[in-house]
Amino acid sequence: MTRPAHLWKKKRLSFAKTPEVLEVPDLLEIQRGSFQWLLKDGLAETFKDISPIEDFSRKFAMEFGAHDFGEIKFSVDECKERDMTYSAPLFVQVRFINKETGEIKEQQVFMGDFAMMTDKGTFTVNGTERVVVPQLVRSPxxxxxxxxxxxxxxxxxxxxxxxxxxxxxxxxxxxxxxxxxxxxxxxxxxxxxxxxxxxxxxxxxxxxxxxxxxxxxxxxxxxxxxxxxxxxxxxxxxxxxxxxxxxxxxxxxxxxx
Structure with missing residues (x-):
């Protein structure tokens, strides 16, 4: 006799002869958790690593501060219908410094649209659902x-x-x-x-x-x-x-x- 189980709103049938002892883990949590770390801490660390940026004359500098995301304008389904990317605008607080005069200007800068992960751990890019496959990167x-x-x-x-x-x-x-x-x-x-x-x-x-x-x-x-x-x-x-x-x-x- 089959035993139905529900996972991600889909009906799953088990033909095993013994009952399930352990609950099926959320296998997508690693993907989603890693992406949430990127949004919160990963980007902040990256901006910190490259800040400040100076011109070759060393007269001007640019420092990156806190970042945040704007609202997502379209749902996943709408992005698929319109061949769009499921994304949110990324803004960063930036300080522009004139080292000769000491003048400092600070403003929020739009850095671009940042692709967002769906609840299924996928990305919708130009209307197509895609999965990011981790790859090995050469160590220093x-x-x-x-x-x-x-x-x-x-x-x-x-x-x-x-x-x-x-x-x-x-x-x-x-x-x-x-x-x-x-x-x-x-x-x-x-x-x-x-x-x-x-x-x-x-x-x-x-x-x-x-x-x-x-x-x-x-x-x-x-x-x-x-x-x-x-x-x-x-x-x-x-x-x-x-x-x-x-x-x-x-x-x-x-x-x-």
């Missing part, structure tokens, strides 16, 4: 990889530096034994240029760092950058193309990475 550290070049049968080597906070560094040695680096997945530049920007202006200094490695020697042969200031400008132009490069801005950019 240094990672190495290699692959075989199909044309030359030569091994190519890669390295990735992932910090707790800040820019990712991706290094690679190409088939010509030239070492390049990407900062936050921007355009490639020679690793020796990056080292010169860090203060190692002499080619001999750089060679000594790597024990005179041949790949570093070949990279230096391609590097036309002479001074630290030139290297800073070169990096700035790679990361922020289109913006006027100044030495002050370039130093500020490197310090902020």
């Amino acid at each position: 550290g240094v990672y190495y990889d290699r692959e075989m070049d199909k044309l030359t049968d030569k091994q190519l080597f890669y390295g990735k530096v992932i910090p707790n906070r800040g820019a990712w560094l991706e290094l690679e040695i190409d088939k010509k034994d030239v070492v390049s680096i990407r900062i936050d997945r921007k355009r490639k530049l020679l690793v020796t240029t990056f080292l010169k920007a860090m203060g190692y202006e002499s080619s001999q200094q750089i060679l000594d760092l790597f024990g005179g490695a041949e790949c570093i020697r070949k990279t230096l042969e391609r590097d036309n950058i002479g001074t630290r200031d030139d290297a800073l400008i070169e990096i700035y132009m790679k990361i922020r193309p289109g913006e006027p490069p100044t030495l002050e801005n370039a130093k500020g950019l490197l310090d902020s990475l």
